[in-house]
Amino acid sequence: MELIQGADGLPEPRVELGARGYELWRAVLEDHELRTDELRVLEDACREADLIERLEEGMRGAPLVVNGSQGQPVANPIVQELRQHRALVSRLLAALKLSDAEQQERDAGRRSQQARKAAMTRWNRA
Known part of the structure; x- marks a missing residue:
């Protein structure tokens, strides 16, 4: 994987990231120097951060409780998805073993x- 350095000397992500993902990318790399394999894990975490932002946007104004397949009240499925993606970001960042x-x-x-x-x-x- 060839790394492209930005004007500030930090590696640029290989994929286009949204605002939240790019913010996470820069925040981590400003304080830590990562190996190529670690950059891939960080990239995954950043993409997840962008997905979380999109899911949060989808939840704005949406009901927390919706009708299930049989008409019963159930939690909005987006709530579960948000929880799972937040946990994944946490695991990915923990895998990097970043410390201040x-x-x-x-x-x-x-x-x-x-x-x-x-x-x-x-x-x-x-």
Whole structure:
């Protein structure tokens, strides 16, 4: 997969994204450098974000309860679809294992403290 760099140096998505998808794309890539396989996962998450936006637009003004196949009241099927697509975006982004710089610093500090404590324990045994 050949990556095309934008004017700002960030990779451009291979497919056309809507506003919400492109916003997610840029937000992630401004803070993280991703491998090619990770870019594909991000692209999928962005496309899902665009689909969620379209589903949300479809729900505006629509009833939450509609008639089912036998005339019984049921939840609007779009509500279920929204829930499933939101969960998928969450799983896709979790698969990227993105962490912010502050979290990385806290983790590094915690590891450093643990290493220092272990070294002092070894030193005191000798």
